[in-house]
Amino acid sequence: MNDSYRIFSVRLCYENRVGVEKNEHKTLIYYQKFAEMGNVNGIHDAGYCYLYGVGVKKDEYKVFFYFQKSAEMGDTMETNSVEYCYQLGIGVEIENICHSCLNQINKGS
Numbered sequence: 001m002n003d004s005y006r007i008f009s010v011r012l013c014y015e016n017r018v019g020v021e022k023n024e025h026k027t028l029i030y031y032q033k034f035a036e037m038g039n040v041n042g043i044h045d046a047g048y049c050y051l052y053g054v055g056v057k058k059d060e061y062k063v064f065f066y067f068q069k070s071a072e073m074g075d076t077m078e079t080n081s082v083e084y085c086y087q088l089g090i091g092v093e094i095e096n097i098c099h100s101c102l103n104q105i106n107k108g109s
Helices: 003-014 022-036 041-054 060-072 078-090 095-109
Strands: none
Touching: 022 041, 041 060, 041 078, 041 095
16 A cells, blocks of 8 residues: 555545544645645645635635646646636636636637
């Protein structure tokens, strides 16, 4: 069993009260450890914690950071999450949204 699997398993225990008390902050810590190992799911899940305030204060900039990082790693689902952030202005300013959209349009032409 490799370390990433162990970290994933411990995270599930804290998230779902398996053998331990539910602890959202420890859940976040293990998501972040999983993310630090380069696991795309861990990166997304850390962003999810910041989006919904699971074990941590909500932080829109960190949501965008984690979602963008996993999208850059090639996770096509995360590309949709980044688009969601742009549409709702989560972690990005409206001016940057317009600028980003124009850049994407110009790249396509």
